[in-house]
Amino acid sequence: MRPKTGSPMQFDTGGRSLAGSLRRIGRDGASLGAFLVLYVALDWVSVIEPFGELGITPWNPPAGLIFAVFLLYGARALLPVFVAVTLADVLLRGVSTTPSATVASAVVISLSYGWSGLLLRDKIGFSVRLNNRHDLLWLLAATLGTTVFIAVVVVWIFCTSGLVPWAEFPTVTLHYWTGDVIGITVLTPFILLLFDRERRQAAVRDWTVVEAGLQLAAIALGLWIIFGLERIQHFEFSYVLFLPLIWIALRHGLMGATWGIVATQLGLIVAIQMRGYDAHIVTQFQLLMLAVTVSGLFLGAVVDERRRAEASLRGSEARLQTVIGTAPDAIFMLEGDLTIVSANVAAERMFGFRASAAGRIDFRALLPDLQITAVGGDIVGIETTARRIDGTSFVAEVAVGKARIDSRSVYVAVLRDASPRRQAEQWRKEHEAELAHAMRLTTTGEMAAAMAHELNQPLTAVIGFARACQGLLQAPGEDREAAHRAAIDLIENAVQQASRAGRIIRSTREFLKRDDMQFVKVTVGEMVQAVLDLVRAEAVQHGVQIVTRVDSGLPPVFVDPIQIEQVILNLLRNSIDAMVQADSKVRQITLSAERAPGDDGHAEIEVRDSGPGFAAEVADRLFQPFSTTKGGGMGLGLSISRSIIEGHGGRIWASSDGGGAAIRFTLPLDTDADAETT
Amino acid sequence: MRKPLEPAIFVVDDDEAVRQALNALLSVEGYRVRTFDSAEAFLAQLDPDTAGCLLLDVRMPGIDGLELQRQLKRRGIGLSIIIITGHGDVPMAVAALKAGAVDFIEKPFDKDEILAAIESAKHFIEPVFASPTDRAVILSRISRLTAREREVMDLVVAGHANKVIAHRMKIALRTVEIHRARVMEKTEARNLSELVRMAMLVEGPGPSA
Numbered sequence: 001m002r003p004k005t006g007s008p009m010q011f012d013t014g015g016r017s018l019a020g021s022l023r024r025i026g027r028d029g030a031s032l033g034a035f036l037v038l039y040v041a042l043d044w045v046s047v048i049e050p051f052g053e054l055g056i057t058p059w060n061p062p063a064g065l066i067f068a069v070f071l072l073y074g075a076r077a078l079l080p081v082f083v084a085v086t087l088a089d090v091l092l093r094g095v096s097t098t099p100s101a102t103v104a105s106a107v108v109i110s111l112s113y114g115w116s117g118l119l120l121r122d123k124i125g126f127s128v129r130l131n132n133r134h135d136l137l138w139l140l141a142a143t144l145g146t147t148v149f150i151a152v153v154v155v156w157i158f159c160t161s162g163l164v165p166w167a168e169f170p171t172v173t174l175h176y177w178t179g180d181v182i183g184i185t186v187l188t189p190f191i192l193l194l195f196d197r198e199r200r201q202a203a204v205r206d207w208t209v210v211e212a213g214l215q216l217a218a219i220a221l222g223l224w225i226i227f228g229l230e231r232i233q234h235f236e237f238s239y240v241l242f243l244p245l246i247w248i249a250l251r252h253g254l255m256g257a258t259w260g261i262v263a264t265q266l267g268l269i270v271a272i273q274m275r276g277y278d279a280h281i282v283t284q285f286q287l288l289m290l291a292v293t294v295s296g297l298f299l300g301a302v303v304d305e306r307r308r309a310e311a312s313l314r315g316s317e318a319r320l321q322t323v324i325g326t327a328p329d330a331i332f333m334l335e336g337d338l339t340i341v342s343a344n345v346a347a348e349r350m351f352g353f354r355a356s357a358a359g360r361i362d363f364r365a366l367l368p369d370l371q372i373t374a375v376g377g378d379i380v381g382i383e384t385t386a387r388r389i390d391g392t393s394f395v396a397e398v399a400v401g402k403a404r405i406d407s408r409s410v411y412v413a414v415l416r417d418a419s420p421r422r423q424a425e426q427w428r429k430e431h432e433a434e435l436a437h438a439m440r441l442t443t444t445g446e447m448a449a450a451m452a453h454e455l456n457q458p459l460t461a462v463i464g465f466a467r468a469c470q471g472l473l474q475a476p477g478e479d480r481e482a483a484h485r486a487a488i489d490l491i492e493n494a495v496q497q498a499s500r501a502g503r504i505i506r507s508t509r510e511f512l513k514r515d516d517m518q519f520v521k522v523t524v525g526e527m528v529q530a531v532l533d534l535v536r537a538e539a540v541q542h543g544v545q546i547v548t549r550v551d552s553g554l555p556p557v558f559v560d561p562i563q564i565e566q567v568i569l570n571l572l573r574n575s576i577d578a579m580v581q582a583d584s585k586v587r588q589i590t591l592s593a594e595r596a597p598g599d600d601g602h603a604e605i606e607v608r609d610s611g612p613g614f615a616a617e618v619a620d621r622l623f624q625p626f627s628t629t630k631g632g633g634m635g636l637g638l639s640i641s642r643s644i645i646e647g648h649g650g651r652i653w654a655s656s657d658g659g660g661a662a663i664r665f666t667l668p669l670d671t672d673a674d675a676e677t678t
Numbered sequence: 679m680r681k682p683l684e685p686a687i688f689v690v691d692d693d694e695a696v697r698q699a700l701n702a703l704l705s706v707e708g709y710r711v712r713t714f715d716s717a718e719a720f721l722a723q724l725d726p727d728t729a730g731c732l733l734l735d736v737r738m739p740g741i742d743g744l745e746l747q748r749q750l751k752r753r754g755i756g757l758s759i760i761i762i763t764g765h766g767d768v769p770m771a772v773a774a775l776k777a778g779a780v781d782f783i784e785k786p787f788d789k790d791e792i793l794a795a796i797e798s799a800k801h802f803i804e805p806v807f808a809s810p811t812d813r814a815v816i817l818s819r820i821s822r823l824t825a826r827e828r829e830v831m832d833l834v835v836a837g838h839a840n841k842v843i844a845h846r847m848k849i850a851l852r853t854v855e856i857h858r859a860r861v862m863e864k865t866e867a868r869n870l871s872e873l874v875r876m877a878m879l880v881e882g883p884g885p886s887a
Contacts, residue, residue: 452764456764456785456786457693457695457696457764457785458695459785459786460696460699460700460785460786460787461693461695461696461698461699462699462786463699463786463787463788463789464696464698464699464700464702464703465698465699465702465703467703467706467788467789468699468702468703468705468706469702471703471706471707472706475706490702493695493698493699493702494699496695497695497699500695540692540737540738540739541737543739543740544739545739
């Protein structure tokens with residue numbers, strides 16, 4: 001109980017307020033008082049054909065009240081029940097000559113019903129709301145056991161204290177037992193269900209006064225038939241009592257049944273009193289009542305169960321229909337012979353038919369290339385041609401599931417239009433080349449600064465050599481011959497340097513050329529050389545040393561050199577960037593190429609750096625697009641590199657072993673050349 | 679008695695062609711040239727009494743030009759240093775100038791440029807325009823610049839490309855070029871190197887030699 005802020009009289013007594021406690025005590029007190037009053041009243045009312053002064057009647061509703069109270073309130077009810085039983089005994093039968101018997105029997109009654117009630121409450125799967133036949137069964141079983149026990153023990157107490165002659169022991173016990181059992185079966189479920197709000201609301205909703213009136217009239221009629229017709233033997237038509245109850249139970253389930261039972265029992269008691277039968281006959285009628293009660297209760301429980309199952313089924317069905325209706329994929333329900341039972345909205349849209357026409361469409365015509373029955377089990381994710389009603393075709397992804405209902409087979413087919421996905425694939429393939437091209441442009445843009453620097457070297461040299469040559473020619477000195485020879489050498493050097501500049505420019509231009517893949521036979525060494533020309537300036541700028549180890553006996557490969565050079569360049573630049581970003585002390589890249597170990601048909605090229613490397617978890621994501629640890633950059637380089645390598649039929653993978661990162665990729669060797677060289 | 683060493687021109691550049699070309703060019707002009715492919719190689723061969731002029735590529739793997747400059751100063755070597763830069767190295771060159779280099783020239787340079795730089799360096803002349811009068815002259819020239827032109831000059835001297843200057847000042851590229859031309863005109867600087875030295879002078883005296 002949380003203390004309510006702002007309420008008066010708040011004492012910090014472990015989180016409870018005095019007002020709240022008083023309120024609770026008040027409530028409990030009221031309940032207690034009500035209970036006591038009710039108990040005594042019931043006891044008084046139920047005195048019919050008592051055996052002597054002991055109040056042993058074949059109708060003991062107080063027992064029903066007690067048991068219900070224990071089931072609802074648990075151990076708390078122990079004391080109140082004991083008090084009630086004793087009080088009633090004292091009030092109604094006076095202070096007897098054997099107070100010990102009174103007290104003892106009260107104790108036995110309280111404890112037995114209490115123990116039984118507690119056991120039931122704590123039993124797993126038992127609901128005090130009596131939700132199903134199982135609950136009912138347990139209630140009746142507990143009732144049976146407890147009442148037998150109590151009857152035997154209490155009557156034994158009475159016999160021992162002389163209140164009952166021992167000879168009467170069996171009869172009195174039977175009386176007693178009957179009364180208790182009837183009292184409980186009639187009253188306990190009735191009381192328990194009164195506390196069930198759901199059922200109360202349903203009853204108020206569905207049970208009209210008119211109907212109730214009619215049903216009461218039916219009970220009255222039944223009773224009149226049994227008791228009111230002078231000429232008829234009384235038991236001949238006693239089964240008539242079943243009929244109104246069956247009606248009520250079918251209409252209103254368990255709760256209805258309990259009301260009907262109470263009404264029937266009351267009517268029966270009244271009728272019996274009016275006729276004034278002796279105890280023996282009364283007991284027989286009560287046993288009949290017991291049969292009617294148990295039947296009614298079980299019928300009511302079964303009706304409740306069924307109603308609940310139906311509601312649940314309706315719920316499932318509604319949900320299923322919603323799923324099928326809103327699904328973007330086409331869903332067909334088919335019989336075993338492939339006639340269409342139903343099709344959802346998406347199916348209508350996809351194939352261009354109307355729901356009303358679904359039954360007449362031949363499913364096989366929609367998917368002409370698919371053999372459904374040929375497949376024993378389920379078909380999953382097959383692509384096949386689908387044909388619309390208007391004759392146009394498209395590609396669909398189909399999944400067919402088979403189910404057995406009783407002995408029939410039914411199918412469910414789910415189709416998805418694969419066109420969007422294929423279009424996307426197509427677009428991607430077409431634009432991959434463009435994307436790679438754009439990547440190259442960006443790359444070169446970034447390299448421009450470093451390249452300009454690189455071009456400056458040969459140009460400076462050209463000017464130097466040319467001027468030196470000029471100088472020599474203008475003032476040759478004594479040895480004209482030597483001067484001339486030197487001049488020629490200088491010119492040669494100048495030309496070489498100019499060519500060097502030209503190579504760099506050409507490499508760049510080729511690199512940028514928008515090209516579809518053009519495969520040529522080329523050695524790894526040549527490609528490595530071309531890339532080095534492009535990247536040398538940048539490497540020098542950042543103090544990175546590139547060591548190449550190309551196996552000279554490596555046969556050539558048949559590739560698109562521009563793309564492979566792009567990959568190598570990308571790897572080198574990544575390594576440079578990584579080492580710069582980590583400010584590595586040692587900045588070295590080893591570029592090696594050799595035959596792939598264990599796989600003679602491939603060359604393996606490795607770019608290994610002395611940078612920071614990467615963590616094992618990152619390894620998988622490295623080749624994903626848009627994954628980059630660099631500040632700038634789009635993170636596409638490795639992803640594009642992978643598509644290029646895989647497009648050439650090779651593999652690319654990365655590893656990091658503490659000494660930096662190593663990226664390796666394979667390229668298939670040119671098999672003809674391979675054959676030549678071996 | 680100190681034996682006077684013959685002054686030589688030391689070329690330190692990691693590019694072989696550049697070394698060879700400079701060697702040929704300067705030899706034909708009558709200079710004694712010695713070339714080294716790295717700062718480390720140069721330092722290894724260094725004689726403490728060396729005299730002459732050092733042609734130094736500022737961007738090299740291993741010890742770069744600036745670092746070599748610092749080491750020489752620490753050792754008290756009195757060589758005149760001419761910085762050679764490739765494209766984009768102007769900030770480094772400016773730093774080198776502030777650290778005491780005589781001049782910087784950008785690749786690709788022609789014969790006249792390199793010879794002029796060597797001439798001034800050969801005679802161990804301190805950076806030009808060191809005298810107070812010169813300083814006053816430069817200050818008056820710079821005061822001719824408008825505020826925008828001064829801004830452009832500062833950015834140019836810092837080594838930024840015209841495009842970058844245009845972006846930072848939020849003006850068109852063409853405007854930057856016009857400003858730059860006017861700056862060169864009004865300050866009467868013959869090239870970027872001179873302009874940088876003027877700017878340094880205006881900022882304050884250079885670092886202690």
